[in-house]
Amino acid sequence: MTFLGAFAIFFAAIFTNNILLTNYLGMCSFISVSREIKTSVGLGAAVTFVMALTSAINWAVYHYLLVPHLVYLRFIVFIVVIAAFVQIVEMIIERVSDVLYAALGIFLPLITVNCAILGVSLFMVIRDYTFIQSFAFGLGSGLGWMLAIIAMAGIRQKINKSPIPKGLEGAGITLIIAGIMAMAFVGFSGMIAIG
Template sequence: MARESLWQILLTTILSGNFVLAMFLGMCPFLGVTHSVSVAFPLGLATTFVIVIASLSAYLLNWVLGLAHLEFLRLICYIVVIASAVQLVEMYVKKNYPPLFRALGIYLPLITTNCAVLGVALFQTARDYDFMQSITFAIGGGVGFTLALVLLASVRERVELADVPESVQGTVLVLMLAGVLSLAFMGFAGLGGGA
């Protein structure tokens, strides 16, 4: 798999290999924060930043731990780096954007436990990506995550204005919308020339 082109990795990770809509990673913020685009988009950006930092760090840690023959420490090191990056994002948002910090609530610190963030580090290591492929994979993963959040938030904002039967309001409707989005993204399978 290490022979994939950068465009192939980027397109696949954003569309048919989307962490949320194809791999079902990061579902907690996907279902919980998507009430409005004004909250979903900043959370997607914050998660993208953490994903890129985690990817860079995972690549470097993988190399250093490989030299020292300490590969068994990989997972612990990834978690420490992810938690540190989330703390930086949380402090920045709290200081510079207090209303956004309050709107994101518990979901901002929960980026630490977002399995999509750890998934990027583990997948790129397992796929033996080089430096540029790792960064492309991380950017694609972050953009795909943000896209999924914003799409569901947009649809939920529109549905709030519609006359929806009482039997499908709330969680039922959100899960149905998420399923339809997932099916739509699966239609991109094969895009980019990969077989």
């Protein structure tokens, strides 16, 4: 049951409850980095990796350290865990692989302030997930975010050549495309629901 539950959560996090298009998290980097497919893939991969692992670490920290007396400290602790994790990953990648560092390295500092990462940890606490479910939720949310940003980058590369009203250039048109994408993702709802 737990495994099936985790599997359902994984798929729901990608499609029906896409972290970006239904919960609006991670918009800042979504708008500023979605200009090219190549960079979007890099950032998406980095976000997925960090999200999956920090949600697992934060689950352990929350349930073994903070419950029951220090629950109100969770904001500070989660932020510190995420920042420390990103820093460590950056150092490891730098040592181990130049190729990987060139691909992901520049995106890692950006991730600390990506609200989607903190958001996933907070959702996990509010929805009372088990350890496996938290990991599945983190991984699924990361993949869902990656899917959305790559799709957006593809559309923006095409749209570059089209005439756009002056006031809508940049952020405006990106938001409108995101709105249409959100409408398309509503089509998935009803398949699986998590609450």
